[in-house]
Amino acid sequence: MKQLDTLDWVFITIYFAILFGVALWVIFKKNENTEDYFLAGRNVGWFVVGASIFASNIGSEHVVGLAGAGAGDKIPMLIYEIQAWVVLILGWVFLPFYARSGVFTMPEFLEKRFSAKSRWFLSVVSLVAYILTKISVTIYAGGVVVSALLGINFWVGAIATVVLTGIYTIFGGMRAVVYTETLQAIVLVFGAAALTFIGLEYVGGWGEMKATLGPEYFNMWRPTTDPDFPWPSLLITSTIVGVWYWCTDQYIVQRTLTAKNIKAGRRGAIFGAFLKLLPVFLFLVPGIIALTLKQKGLLNWDTPDQAFPVLMSNLLPSGLRGLVAAGLLAALMSSLASVFNSCSTLFTVDIYKKMRPEASEKKLVTTGRIATLVVVVLGILWIPIMQNISGVLYEYLQKVQAYIAPPITAVFLLGIFYKRINAKAAYLTLVVGFIVGALRIVLELVQSSLTPGSVLHTIGSVNFLTFGAWFFLICIVFTIVISLISEKPDPVKISGLTYGTLSEEDIRENKMSYNWKDIVASVLIIAIVVAVMIFFNGK
Template sequence: MTGLDWGVVLLYFAGLAGITWWVMSKSRDTADDYFLAGRSLGWFVVGASIFASNIGSEHLVGLAGSGATSGVALAHYELHAWCLLVLGWVLVPFYMRSRVYTMPEFLERRFSPTARWVLSLISLVAYVLTKIAVGIFAGGVVFGTLLPGLQVNIGGTVFNSFWIGSVAVVILTGLYTVVGGMRAVAYTEAVQTVILLVGSLLLTIFGLQRLGGWGELRTVLGPEMFNLWKPLVPAGLEGTWAPVREAGRIAWYFNGDYPWLGMLFCAPIIGLWYWCTDQYIVQRTLGAPSEREARRGTIFAAFLKLLPVFIFIIPGMIALALARTGRVGGLAMIVGPDGHVIPQQAQAAFPLMVQHVLPSGIRGIVVAGLLAALMSSLAGAFNACSTLFTMDFYKQFRPHATQAQLVWVGRVATVVMILIALAWIPVIQGARGLYEYLQGVQGYLAPPIAAVFFFGVFNKRINARGCLAALTVGFALGVFRLAVDTPVSLGMNGYATGYAPGSFLWIVNNIYFQYYSLLIFLVSSAVLVIVSYTSEAPDPAQLRDLTFATMTEEHRRESRASWTRIDVVNSGVVVALILAAYLYFNG
């Protein structure tokens, strides 16, 4: 980092400070303003905020690392832009009419107050274990790579650049989130989106120039790295039908290399939960003034969501190619003597590219983009957590709390969540990879939530008992898998072997996370339907405008008037681009 680079980074922070100051001058000390920006966000801010919240640490650090280890396999998750169209066209009408603050609050209106409490609890656990903890961890990875020699001695304990960076990102992000609320988060994210896109695109361009172009990338890495559809059976074990233990895993249906079966049937479940029902994302649409603005924001976000394949995954693949060809010596650490990638080292692929490929000045722009992604992702998680805790827990126990009290509690909740996430970082450090860890935890917690939301909206016979049973059973299955996996990640059972080979816990630990996630979804859906149909039907009055079957004609007309031909055309373009990507990345 040269003086010019640091100047660019300081300019970025000055811009954030200016935006936060402007937001504070516009804000009012009310829950509606603090948690939903006064429901005044236009479609551009909604879409940019959705994208910036999603594209956080796990993408710049974890997704680039997965590009180096597995090629374009994880592009499936990035091509879930179609899920945003489902949000905008299918669910936004219900969310906007309900005027809720949170997704659990919507579930309460559809089912029961208990369902709201359970979903809030699951969501808070998910945010702490994924978004907040992962964001803090990735901040440490970035600072540890860019400033490796930085150390601070506090009370005889030496903290390296990893922990200094982690804490610094938390403090800086938490400051403007706690002070400015949702309005500060949304507007800073809109600016951060531009910086993030420009910086990441420049990294891809300079990386390809250093390597020798796109053709050279395909030549060095081979066609398999450009294939979205991975085989069910690991290479060399074709025709092996019995479970085979290899490299600490059971092969065939326990394949850990993103097999096509898991990507085709499990990944969309996680995608629909994340994009359509998760407070972290949907809160942005709730901040829009109308159904039209919210829908157009989701369509804009869907366009932006198509970019990570090229600006995050591809840079990781470029880093691997540069390391194998020896064109950039600083990248040699991500591969072993035989040229195979080292997964733990590959997590630093993106910051290493920034460090060794970019010229002065441009490097500062990309570092600002890195910080933008880290901070926007954390800011969104902080705000979502504070909203959930305040509106779904505190307000239920203190229904007469003043608006100022609600805002104060939301700020305190943010600080508490940060402290819990810091304690969880050692578990992430022991995981196979940052993005793999994230998808795994989401895969264990998401299925029952996706089931109750979509069954609940499309089937008026689903009742509160079925919802509660599905959430409880699904959450128990997910927590059980996390409890089994955590000791292995921490090395408490011996990192190389984990549990005794062939034992029940060893099999559970080695089942590929996508298959286990699909199992949770099927079990949760079965419980949801069986319990609902074997108990009394819900009160029709409670379902009014909360399912497709109970929408009034007036609201159908309002929804139809909220979109135009241009919205349909833009949505069609998104779908066409997704199909084109699937055709191109086919080996």
């Protein structure tokens, strides 16, 4: 890899000066109450909401990993990157219920729809999952990227990035997060787009790549007998995980809750869905370009995950290389800022406020800042452990979402679409689902010591995508059966929280929150998703 030169550093310095200028501007604005600190005063426009959704999703490990998928014969994984239609489900289906209920967090919505027990359980599970997976993986991967790009020590790069991100997240709250993410999204898209266009021209165009690698390399639809990516399981499980991630996870949904009204939130989700289409072209394609150049003997790298940074450092001119490096740093910082703020919100609103209901708004904001600081420290302390995790386990972390998502997705979907689902069924599904997911993790790790053909060996060895699909179906059936054999939920308590209990006024307000432009934009996004699915068929 080529080292960054003076002009590159000038661009990186200018970028960070602007970034922290925005952060300071936000910090000096008022953050005196919980609505302002955790949800930016619920007064954010659609453009910022959409850019924030995109920037929260794209982390440095995401950028490098997706390019690695393109360079490492894992094209089917791009299905996770064309889930723009699932983001539309957030705006059209889920958001009106969240906004109408006035909640700060997803566990809080579960309490309103079901019970306090469901809220407590989801809060604790979400916090633990964030600290052990999202934060640790992002910091570790980010440290690797920063040290490689800037030529500095891993620890210096990782800790400096975490501390800088933590500072503006702690003092600026959600408003600082969404506004800095808007800037970061613009830089990341511009930089990666430049790399894609320059790379395509350098390699000789799409036709040349197809001729070099063969058309079958571009097929995302593997046969049902494929051991890694059987297409039915891939399609079903990626959708289940997508609904969990985009529609029920605090990390993403919190962005839409900052909107000034349902209309702005929905348009933000539509804009976020459009931006979600970009990673295929901005990050996956550079990986394919890097592989093509390697096959031609024009580029060299050891592992697929090195494809993006090596391509960037060798193809881009001085200055632009620094801008793309800044974009990668932006991706790392935006992901960290998002998860820091989400953890802070979950702890303060769902745990601390429940234990100290008399706490003042000022006290809650202070607690939120302290919670963010604690999460920052825990993230740093986790780095040495992440450094010692083998490649197999790191790859395994990417599968964990297929075990986490099914019960949560089932509870939220049924809770909104079926008014008969009660609190007992929701709580049992979350608890039993968590236990089953944990059991699958354990069995997968020890499957070599189990008797082949036994029930436990089958559960531990079946393809993770196939497991996720069947697990979701079982969760759906389990939730419905438990609900039907137990008491009906109180219709007054769940009024307005399910489709079956909406008032005429609720329906009228929802219809007034969109127009033909929103519908046309959504249909266009779905058409693009279908076109991409057809395009990557290996022909």
